[in-house]
Amino acid sequence: xxxxxxxxxxxxxxxGVKIPTIRYYExxxxxxxxxxxxxxxxxxxxxSVRRLRFIRHARELGxxxxxxxxxxxxxxxxxxxxxxADVLARAHLAEIESRITRLEALRDEVRRxxxxxxxxxxxxxxxxxxxxxxxxxxxxxx
Amino acid sequence: xxxxxxxxxxxxxxxGVKIPTIRYYExxxxxxxxxxxxxxxxxxxxxSVRRLRFIRHARELGxxxxxxxxxxxxxxxxxxxxxxADVLARAHLAEIESRITRLEALRDEVRRxxxxxxxxxxxxxxxxxxxxxxxxxxxxxx
DNA sequence: TTAGAATCTCCAGCGACTGGAGGATTGAGG
DNA sequence: CCTCAATCCTCCAGTCGCTGGAGATTCTAA
Numbered sequence: 001x002x003x004x005x006x007x008x009x010x011x012x013x014x015x016g017v018k019i020p021t022i023r024y025y026e027x028x029x030x031x032x033x034x035x036x037x038x039x040x041x042x043x044x045x046x047x048s049v050r051r052l053r054f055i056r057h058a059r060e061l062g063x064x065x066x067x068x069x070x071x072x073x074x075x076x077x078x079x080x081x082x083x084x085a086d087v088l089a090r091a092h093l094a095e096i097e098s099r100i101t102r103l104e105a106l107r108d109e110v111r112r113x114x115x116x117x118x119x120x121x122x123x124x125x126x127x128x129x130x131x132x133x134x135x136x137x138x139x140x141x142x
Numbered sequence: 143x144x145x146x147x148x149x150x151x152x153x154x155x156x157x158g159v160k161i162p163t164i165r166y167y168e169x170x171x172x173x174x175x176x177x178x179x180x181x182x183x184x185x186x187x188x189x190s191v192r193r194l195r196f197i198r199h200a201r202e203l204g205x206x207x208x209x210x211x212x213x214x215x216x217x218x219x220x221x222x223x224x225x226x227a228d229v230l231a232r233a234h235l236a237e238i239e240s241r242i243t244r245l246e247a248l249r250d251e252v253r254r255x256x257x258x259x260x261x262x263x264x265x266x267x268x269x270x271x272x273x274x275x276x277x278x279x280x281x282x283x284x
Numbered sequence: 285t286t287a288g289a290a291t292c293t294c295c296a297g298c299g300a301c302t303g304g305a306g307g308a309t310t311g312a313g314g
Numbered sequence: 315c316c317t318c319a320a321t322c323c324t325c326c327a328g329t330c331g332c333t334g335g336a337g338a339t340t341c342t343a344a
Contacts, residue, residue, distance in 0.1 A: 009321065019322090020302055028300090039309055041322055061244055062204030065300070074255065089256045096249045100242060103203055107238045113216065113231050151290060161291085162333055170331090181340055183291055207331070 005043040008034075015052040022052065030055055030069060062099070067092065147185040150176075157194040164194065172197055172211060204241070209234065 012019045025031045026042075031051065034042035051072070058068045070088055154161045167173045168184075173193065176184035193214070200210045212230055 007321075008323095018302075021300085023324095024301060039322085041309080057244060058248075059300090060204070061241060061248065062202070071252075086256065089252055093249065093252045093256055096245055096252060099203060100245045100249065102199060103238055103242050103245070106200075106203065107235065107242065110213075110231055110235045110238060149290075150292095160333070163331085165292095166332060181291085183340080201331085 005045055006048070008042050008044070011044045011048060011052065014049050015056060017052055017056050025052070025055065028065065030065060030072070147187055148190070150184050150186070153186045153190060153194065156191050157198055159194055159198050167194070167197065170207065172207060172214070 006014070008019055008022055011017075012022060017025075022031065023042075026033060031048070034044055034048070037043060054072070054075075055068055058071065059065075063071070071092065074089060148156070150161055150164055153159075154164060159167075164173065165184075168175060173190070176186055176190070179185060196214070196217075197210055200213065201207075205213070213234065216231060
């Protein structure tokens with residue numbers, strides 16, 4: 001095996017994604033089928049590391065596999081079929097912005113909880129009220 | 143049934159959480175066991191609406207049921223056992239801040255994609271690079 | 285009073301992993 | 315060269331967090 005390629009275990013270590021998960025991503029087509037060695041072992045390169053790290057971060061941020069698949073397609077093909085890609089990208093952008101807004105509201109409340117706690121004061125907590133507030137919800141359908 | 147109480151279907155409509163999901167949350171203890179009518183139907187009130195909306199938003203933001211359970215416990219008992227609660231709340235706070243940072247990086251890149259697309263320019267996309275960047279990752283273990 | 289809507293419980297299925305069983309391959313130390 | 319732990323392979327069953335269908339009961343409104 002050339003020194004420039006990685007075994008699945010090395011890829012796992014460098015990305016923080018578990019080995020079975022990497023195989024799972026390949027099985028559902030999020031990662032391309034890895035080239036195999038003569039003894040049938042998967043080989044990876046630096047591009048695999050970047051792609052897999054992207055997938056991992058996006059998953060941690062709560063994006064579904066299908067959304068990630070779309071984002072990857074967009075990224076793989078910049079300046080591609082713009083009309084469709086644009087609609088897609090804008091939808092993702094709106095979703096991302098919505099999450100940021102709601103996370104900031106949550107952060108402010110939890111921060112207040114922590115501060116109140118540090119000062120050892122008994123104060124009421126509004127975490128639920130803040131996040132339950134319909135105004136913070138960007139969905140229309142309810 | 144008193145007019146001030148809600149049936150499960152009404153709760154579902156007001157929170158955007160599906161009926162089976164509400165029953166599921168009760169089964170795993172995220173929601174308390176709902177009082178029943180004489181004919182065994184669950185009844186809810188305004189507090190249920192707030193609690194359930196909180197759960198919904200937190201889930202959408204990617205928090206696990208276990209984290210939500212902890213947050214709810216904290217919120218239910220403000221000024222409670224401060225030492226433990228403080229550690230917990232601070233951990234959640236760090237996690238929330240990490241998510242915001244990473245979402246902002248993603249937002250900036252997707253925004254650039256959308257803008258590039260609107261101008262109909264063929265330009266390279268750095269979404270993967272940005273999110274794959276180890277610097278944006280606040281985990282230590284890899 | 286009776287059709288249809290809403291609820292109940294139970295249970296099976298899905299998305300996204302996660303890990304164990306059983307077997308082959310590799311590569312560092314003796 | 316040989317061994318043996320480490321690493322990899324495939325297959326498959328299990329977990330978490332829902333989601334929805336089946337069949338039975340209850341409520342509501344004409």
